[in-house]
Every structure is written in structure tokens, then in C-alpha cells.
Amino acid sequence: MNECLKYDRHTVDNVKKVADIRDYIPGCTRKAEQMVECPFCHSKKMSVVHKGDKNFAHCFSCGKSIPNAIDAVMTYEGLEWLPALESVAQRSGIPIVPLEQIRMNRISDNGKSPDSFCSQQLAASGLTQDDVCAKIIDSTGREDFFVTFRKGGIDPPFSPNSSDDEMLIYYFGLDGRQKSFVPRGNGGRAKPYFRVRWSNPAAHTDADGKATKYKTPAGAPSQVYIPQFIRTKYQAGEHIETLFLQEGEKKAEKACKHGIPSIGIQGINNFGTAKDGLLQDIQYIVKECAVKNVVLLMDSDWEDLHKNIISGDSITKRPNSFSKAVIKFKMFIRSLSTLGFDADVWWGHVNLNDGGDKGIDDLLCNSLLGHEDELLVSIDEAMHAHNGQSKWVNIHKITSVTDKQIEDFWLLNDDQAFYERHAARLSGVETFKIKNIRYKVEDGRLVQVNRYSSDVDIWAIELDSKEREKVIFNTLETFEFLKANGFYRMRNVNGDGTVSFDLIRIDDGIIDRTSPVEIRDFIRDYINGTCRKKIVKNFFHEKMDSVMADKKMENLARIENDFNDFVPETQRLYFNNGTVEITSRDIIPNQPMCNVWRSRIVPRKFRRVPIIRDIRFTDGRFYIELTPEGERCEFLRYLFNTSNSFYTHDSPRELTPEEQAEYFQHIVNKITAIGFLLCDYKFPSEKKAVVVQDHRMAEVGQSNGGSGKSILGNAIGHIIPQVFIDGKADDSDRFFFDRVSHATRNVFIDDIRANFNFERLFAMVTGDMIIPRKNTDPLEIRFSDSPKIILTTNHAINKAEEDATRLRIIYIEASEWYNPDHTLVDDFDHMFFDDWSADDQWVLFDNLMAECVIFYLRSFDNVWYKKGMGAVPPPMENIRLRSLRQEMSEALFQWAEEYYDPCGQNLNERRSRKDLFTCFCEYAGTNGHGVSRSNFRRKIEAYCKFKGYDFNINQPDKLGNVYSQWKPSHQSQPFIGESDKSGGVEYFTVFLS
Numbered sequence: 001m002n003e004c005l006k007y008d009r010h011t012v013d014n015v016k017k018v019a020d021i022r023d024y025i026p027g028c029t030r031k032a033e034q035m036v037e038c039p040f041c042h043s044k045k046m047s048v049v050h051k052g053d054k055n056f057a058h059c060f061s062c063g064k065s066i067p068n069a070i071d072a073v074m075t076y077e078g079l080e081w082l083p084a085l086e087s088v089a090q091r092s093g094i095p096i097v098p099l100e101q102i103r104m105n106r107i108s109d110n111g112k113s114p115d116s117f118c119s120q121q122l123a124a125s126g127l128t129q130d131d132v133c134a135k136i137i138d139s140t141g142r143e144d145f146f147v148t149f150r151k152g153g154i155d156p157p158f159s160p161n162s163s164d165d166e167m168l169i170y171y172f173g174l175d176g177r178q179k180s181f182v183p184r185g186n187g188g189r190a191k192p193y194f195r196v197r198w199s200n201p202a203a204h205t206d207a208d209g210k211a212t213k214y215k216t217p218a219g220a221p222s223q224v225y226i227p228q229f230i231r232t233k234y235q236a237g238e239h240i241e242t243l244f245l246q247e248g249e250k251k252a253e254k255a256c257k258h259g260i261p262s263i264g265i266q267g268i269n270n271f272g273t274a275k276d277g278l279l280q281d282i283q284y285i286v287k288e289c290a291v292k293n294v295v296l297l298m299d300s301d302w303e304d305l306h307k308n309i310i311s312g313d314s315i316t317k318r319p320n321s322f323s324k325a326v327i328k329f330k331m332f333i334r335s336l337s338t339l340g341f342d343a344d345v346w347w348g349h350v351n352l353n354d355g356g357d358k359g360i361d362d363l364l365c366n367s368l369l370g371h372e373d374e375l376l377v378s379i380d381e382a383m384h385a386h387n388g389q390s391k392w393v394n395i396h397k398i399t400s401v402t403d404k405q406i407e408d409f410w411l412l413n414d415d416q417a418f419y420e421r422h423a424a425r426l427s428g429v430e431t432f433k434i435k436n437i438r439y440k441v442e443d444g445r446l447v448q449v450n451r452y453s454s455d456v457d458i459w460a461i462e463l464d465s466k467e468r469e470k471v472i473f474n475t476l477e478t479f480e481f482l483k484a485n486g487f488y489r490m491r492n493v494n495g496d497g498t499v500s501f502d503l504i505r506i507d508d509g510i511i512d513r514t515s516p517v518e519i520r521d522f523i524r525d526y527i528n529g530t531c532r533k534k535i536v537k538n539f540f541h542e543k544m545d546s547v548m549a550d551k552k553m554e555n556l557a558r559i560e561n562d563f564n565d566f567v568p569e570t571q572r573l574y575f576n577n578g579t580v581e582i583t584s585r586d587i588i589p590n591q592p593m594c595n596v597w598r599s600r601i602v603p604r605k606f607r608r609v610p611i612i613r614d615i616r617f618t619d620g621r622f623y624i625e626l627t628p629e630g631e632r633c634e635f636l637r638y639l640f641n642t643s644n645s646f647y648t649h650d651s652p653r654e655l656t657p658e659e660q661a662e663y664f665q666h667i668v669n670k671i672t673a674i675g676f677l678l679c680d681y682k683f684p685s686e687k688k689a690v691v692v693q694d695h696r697m698a699e700v701g702q703s704n705g706g707s708g709k710s711i712l713g714n715a716i717g718h719i720i721p722q723v724f725i726d727g728k729a730d731d732s733d734r735f736f737f738d739r740v741s742h743a744t745r746n747v748f749i750d751d752i753r754a755n756f757n758f759e760r761l762f763a764m765v766t767g768d769m770i771i772p773r774k775n776t777d778p779l780e781i782r783f784s785d786s787p788k789i790i791l792t793t794n795h796a797i798n799k800a801e802e803d804a805t806r807l808r809i810i811y812i813e814a815s816e817w818y819n820p821d822h823t824l825v826d827d828f829d830h831m832f833f834d835d836w837s838a839d840d841q842w843v844l845f846d847n848l849m850a851e852c853v854i855f856y857l858r859s860f861d862n863v864w865y866k867k868g869m870g871a872v873p874p875p876m877e878n879i880r881l882r883s884l885r886q887e888m889s890e891a892l893f894q895w896a897e898e899y900y901d902p903c904g905q906n907l908n909e910r911r912s913r914k915d916l917f918t919c920f921c922e923y924a925g926t927n928g929h930g931v932s933r934s935n936f937r938r939k940i941e942a943y944c945k946f947k948g949y950d951f952n953i954n955q956p957d958k959l960g961n962v963y964s965q966w967k968p969s970h971q972s973q974p975f976i977g978e979s980d981k982s983g984g985v986e987y988f989t990v991f992l993s
Helices: 009-018 069-077 081-092 099-110 117-124 228-236 249-257 280-288 317-339 360-365 373-384 403-408 415-421 475-484 516-530 534-547 550-555 628-632 634-641 657-678 709-717 758-766 824-828 841-862 877-888 890-899 913-924 936-947 963-969
Strands: 033-036 046-051 054-059 133-137 143-147 149-155 159-170 194-197 242-247 262-265 293-298 344-350 393-397 431-434 437-442 445-448 459-463 469-473 487-493 499-507 510-513 558-560 571-575 578-582 587-591 612-618 621-626 689-694 722-726 746-752 769-771 779-781 788-793 809-814 910-912 980-982 985-991
Touching: 009 069, 009 081, 069 081, 099 133, 099 143, 117 149, 117 159, 133 228, 149 194, 228 249, 228 280, 242 249, 242 280, 249 262, 249 360, 262 280, 280 317, 293 317, 293 393, 317 344, 317 403, 344 360, 360 373, 373 393, 415 431, 415 437, 415 445, 459 534, 469 534, 475 487, 475 516, 475 550, 516 534, 516 550, 571 841, 578 841, 587 841, 612 657, 612 841, 621 628, 621 657, 628 841, 634 657, 634 824, 634 841, 657 689, 657 709, 657 788, 657 809, 657 841, 689 709, 709 722, 709 746, 709 788, 709 809, 758 769, 758 788, 809 877, 877 890, 877 936, 890 913, 890 936, 910 913, 913 936, 913 985, 936 985
Parallel strands: 242 262, 242 293, 293 344, 487 558, 689 788, 689 809, 722 746, 746 788
Antiparallel strands: 033 046, 046 054, 133 143, 149 159, 159 194, 344 393, 431 437, 437 445, 459 469, 487 499, 499 510, 571 578, 578 587, 612 621, 769 779, 910 985, 980 985
């Protein structure tokens, strides 16, 4: 008998381990080892052992054994295994719970909320919590149960909660363990896989502004939903004659409930990828369950055209997508033959019926309610009919059919027949494309239409009642003419959820914003260039403003503002001679433009010239090798110079190996930070702003400019669209960012003030960017589309030591190489950018910028710094000290330097906090320095960290470490003890060992 039919394996193992075998063998005492009579051969040579983890009996005469207390009861009392288990558990006081009881408890624990969206969804599909309860393996390895459809929602970034009224769908593998995924940039940490079904899809739109029903974790691959019905058969190795793939988890569960083995896929194409082939779970099921037939079953809308067809649309795109999915499905299933599995491939769909049932779950809950077995009969009829047809479903065997024959199901190889099938749907659509051929309909027949002309012009001449000629303006044809020439209304979703439109023109893959005036000018130029009739020219001269009034522009074809196509593996830069595609391995120039904003096009031609031959990261150190052209690249030399904090231009010397390593790290930091700024795609693990600051440490509030920091910020603006903001401006002004737009790819805030509110940037760096604008609605830019930010400063960032700030910054340090006494002109004899020639330094600069992207992506791939991080930080000690000095305030630093002078009497002495604060105020006054009673201790701690002093050594630190034990192994680190209070008085001890 299978032990785990009623009780799980862990329960059984626990009884075997805990129950003392001596209690169930007659004649046993409490000795750890003893000899008793063998129940098999009746000799006195049965050894009973109970010590440590040993708990058994063995006869040295006949060789038979009793391995545990359960077997002892079966042997001596003649019970079957299950009664013996329960008897031992009861007599030994070991609680055991049947699996069925655990399952019912889990269902009960999930709660029953009949009014919840989840309950309504399940009920609509004829499912209960009991139907969707999976037998799983929990995180401890124990068998358990879990209701896979649950009430709840998601918290950012994608964590489940149980409070929202959405529906969460959890995925478990064939082994019963929860499915997980590792998002790129997440440091290799697996995250649980689940999906959310929104109760209000209209409130959750995709990048195109379309309502979405489901949301999957960002960066997660498609997974297969496996009902418990399938999992049970798989784990038992039970044969499945026919396996169905259906789009949706509920359909799969509903089908399984009625004996139709099904798994759920997340879309008609989501059963595999070109790279990896068929999803592994499907392969495993086919193999383990010896599946003979695999069916991709679609809904009854399988042949429908896409929604919201407008004139000029390609009406075959949805049918073509479905046919390609079936072709791909056939190829993937047939590929299993190379692994020794010969499953036949089938494709089918639910038929249209009077009940309007779309999917299998609808069919079973509506038309077949009460006689669900008819569906199994219908499936069998279809699979044995020569034409694959039956009442409720059509299913066709496609194992050996050609791709063209699959396309014929949708009539994709007969344009006229395709039109006739969809004629009613296309009524009123003036022109449309079938497989890239533009058509219009005349007398029920298709007639090809040239892309840029029509048999009907935008004007015609007719005779009035007095037989005089008059011009008739064809509004519809005019807007078709404009669309053929790339004029559109672009739809924008504003920050408050309202929708607005911009007029654009797409010409040769380049997008420009336009205006009603420019559109009218375009029509005038067309008339003037193609028409010789004065009556027509006069008409358009006099009537243009009325027949093409601004209000009429809403008749332009609509297009979504989704031109951004940012992907993690490839960055695209745009030049006059085409697109430059950049990956972590290569730079590929001269690629065609495809819907690119003109503002993104660098007004230069790109010619590939290698600059950096290689950057290697070995044994914790970077090594940089340049090409001859790289040696000539002035901007690269600038990066090298601003990374050299070891000597000045007039006193060169050899660097030590340690200095060389630090020097190269500064260079790689700048290269990868530039690459970060130029990359459109935002890795979720690197939501940061770039801060460029001086290496030189000055007094807080003192400005030491001239180090060339702004050059780096300006360089970014020569590659991507940038908005420059004066950092001296009032950053509390709510319109500080009002010049930022959807076209902006970088925001450069130059020379920020000492107390700049960096916290204001938190939401912009990690989320959507909301830009208040004067006299109009706020602008909302999605995080994925928002610009990255670079700041330059002569000061440390406020609260830089706090995690919330630190985790949002990529630092760059500029050395003192450039200063008021030594500028770029001194090194290069000319200014950067303005004085460069198009065929020399600009070429080298453009190539260097592209290579910065390469090395940023390569750093990401090769983990030069951390998993999920592409920007390599500079050596951080100097930055840490600057931040500490900013944190403590200059006034406190100057006071503490005097008060804790090593030659004085105050170091290593226990002083009351009150007396120390009074002493400080006598030195610096009570206002204007940012030091208060409440933050005084934090400022003193910052001073100790800055100086390397220890603090409150008579108290443990926040981790419980004791100074005397901790310090010997941390000589170079300051010890910061917790509060030292006695008799209601707090004391500080600043200690120098």
C-alpha cells in the first residue's frame, strides 16, 4: 500500500523516527540494546536497538528485521499498514493529520468571499476553490496544499498582498514546487512566479494605452499553468491519450474538471521560444505520460479580425498571427520526434454557437451546463471525422500538413476569398492591406490601390445647376492622402489620465511634430505642383482655412505614442546615415531608421573607428588597452586626466601598482557611467542618477569649480536629447523641470547648490516622472520612457550616507587636473565640441560614446561590479569622507577639531552630551549651522567616522559587538557604540587608541 495516499511522507517518517520500537515488541525493557525472542524463527537472537538515531530490531539467526514501530505492530498484532500507523501514532502521542484534512484546512484558510472578484471569476467558469487546490511541496520540503486562485493584489515592485480585490494566480511545477524566475539585474535571487488578473482592465493599460486583463512579473518568461489533474497523472506516470493546450489558466482547470487533460498557456504563441524550443514542462508531460496527441485549442474568435480597424490597416495581422502560432506549434511538437516521442499534432477551435460561448469554460458553463460529457463526445467525433468537424468543436490533424495548408484555414492565400469571409466586418473601411497589398473594394471585388495615389483625387470638378464648373473637396480622400504621406494624430495619456493628441509626420522612418499650418502648406504645395486648373488653385487658396480648419485635424489617422523600443540587450543611437545598434559584443552601424524622432538623430554621420581595444577585469583590477585612434581621442584623454588624482600636469611620475589600479577604476567608472546615461533601457536593478563631484575635499559650502565636471554632462547632450537646468536655480520651484518632455532622454542639472534637495529626485529616479507645467496639465512620463539624470556639484550630496540616497547614486569623481589655472585649452589648444572637425574628433568622440555603451552592457553581463549593476563605482573612500563632512556640518567639524585636539584633554574622556552641546553652541552660536540637540549625537558620530575615532567604547555597537573583542580585528575602522546613559544623563566618549 502507498504510505502517502492518506498521510504525507513527512508524517509517516516522523512516526517511524519518534515511536520507540521497544514499546511494541513483547519482552522489551528500557535498555538501549537487548536480545528478545524472534517472532519469525523463535530464537532468542532478536536484537532490539534504540539509541541515537537507531530504532530497529534484527534477528541474527534468521536474518529478518523489523525496521520501525509500525512494522512491529504489523508483525506482532497482525494489523494492516494504515491501522498500524494510526495505532502507533495514537499510542505514542504523535499527532498525525490526513492529507485530505490538510487540504480542506488550506481551502478553509483561504477564506470564502463570495463577493470577491476571484470568487466571481471562478464561479463564472464553474470552478470552486476545491477544484483549484494544488498538492504542493512547500519551502521546507513537506507536502501541503495551496489554492492557486486567490483574492489579493500586488505591491511594488511585484509582491503579492491579500488585501486588494484582484485575482492572483499562482504557478506550481510538475514536482509540486512553486515556480520561480530570476529577473535580470536581481543579483541572481529567484522570485516566486504568479500572475494577477485585474478586476478593471481599463485601469491597467499597456504601453499602447490598451486595457490589459493580466499582469506578469516584469522580466519573467512565459510559464505553463499545470492543474493538479495533470500533476497527479504526471507524478504517477499515468498515460494521457490527448493533451490540450489552451490560452488561460481557468480554461485548463475547467477542462480538467470534466476529464479533458489540459494545461494553460499565456497566449497563443507562448508555448515555446525560437531560442529554447518547446517549454520544458510540455516536453516532460509528453514523455512521462506517453501522450499520443497534442492539441492547440483556440477560442471561437480564432478567425476574427483585430478590433478598431481603420482605413489603411493590415487586416490580416491577427489571422496571420494565429496561423503563424499554429505553424510554430506544429514545428515544436514535431521536433519531439528527435527525442524519440512521436506525438501527433492537432489544432482546433470552439465553434460559434447560439449561446455566444467563446472558450471551453464558457461552453461548459453555458450551452453544455448539465450535460458536459457531450464535449468529450464532440472532441472524439472531430478527431475521427475526415473534415475535423463536430457540433461544438473543430479539430484538425496537422502533423503532416504544409504551412500553406495551415494558412488556408484562414484563407490567407486567397485574397478575394479572405475579403468575402470578412466583408461585413470591413463594411465602411475605405482601403485596407492584405499581406502588404493595399486594396479598396469596387462592386464586391478587390482593387489594388497605389500607396501614394488613388483613382480619386482630393478634389473633383462638377457642374452646378447653371452648368458652371465648381470644385468639390473630398475630405475622406484628403485624409487618406495625408495618411499615405505619413501625417497622424499621436495619442498621449496625460498625468491626470486625460488624453491629448499631437500632430506628427512620419517620413522615411523619421518622426517630426507638425501643425495644422504645416499640413495646409503641404496640401497647397501638392495642388500647386500637380494641378494646372486655376479654378482648383483658387479654391484651395481661398477655402483652405475652412475645408482644412484646425478642428478638422481630428480626422487624421490616430497613432499611439509607443515609438520607444527599449530593450536590455541592444542600444540604438541615430545618426544622419542610419541607426547604430550596440550590444555588449559589437557596434553595427548603417542600420535603417524605423520611426525615430528627429530630435534623437545626431546631426553627424557615423563612421566606425575602434577607440578602446579592450577592458579586462582580472583579479579585482581593471586593465585598459587603447587603439592608435584611441590615443588621439581628445575626449578619452579628458576622461583619463580627470581620473588622475595622483599628480598634476606639470609633475608627472610613475604610479605604484595600487595607484594604477585606482586610476583605471576611475576611468572605467566614467566609461560605464556614460554608457548608463546613454542607454535608453532602464534595468530595474539600477535605478540611479549620476552625480559628478570634485575629488578635492574643501570646507562645506565652499565652491571649487573649474575641474571640468560640466564637460561630461555636456557631452551626453551631443549624443541624445538633453534638457539643461541651472543647478543654482531654486530647486523647490515646482516648475523646476517644466522643459522636460517625452522627447527628453537626459536631464543635466549643472552645479547644484550645497543644500540641493536630492530627495526630490527619488521618485523620478525610481518611478514615473510627473512634471508640473505652467498653465496646462502635468506631464507624466512612464519610468521606462523617462530621461536619466546627471548632476554636477562642488559639494557632497545631503544625506549621502543614508541608504535611500546612497542606493540612488552613481558617483563620478573629477580630479584636480583641470582647475582655474589649467584648463582644457591648455592641454588641447582649443575648446571641446565647438572647435572639433566633423571628420576627426567628432568621429572619435561618437565612437567612444558608442563604446561606453558596449562596456556598460559588458560590465552588466560580466559582473564587473555587482550582479544587476553595469556602472562601476569609483574608489569610494574619498566620497565617503566628503559625505561625512557634509553630514556633520562645517561648524561642528571646526569646533570638534579644536575641542578634540589630540594635544588637549578631551579625547578619551566621558563627557555629558548636554555639556558638549552647550560648549559647541558657545563656539558656533545656536542657529545657522544645522546642528540641533536632536541631531547632535549623529553629527558627533559622523565626526568620529571621518577622523577614524571610536565612540562610546564602553557600550556595545548596534550589532551587539563589544569594543575589546571587536577592535583587534578592525583596527582601521571606527567603533560606534550605542547610547551611554547613567542616572538620566547621556554621555559621549570620543576615543583615540
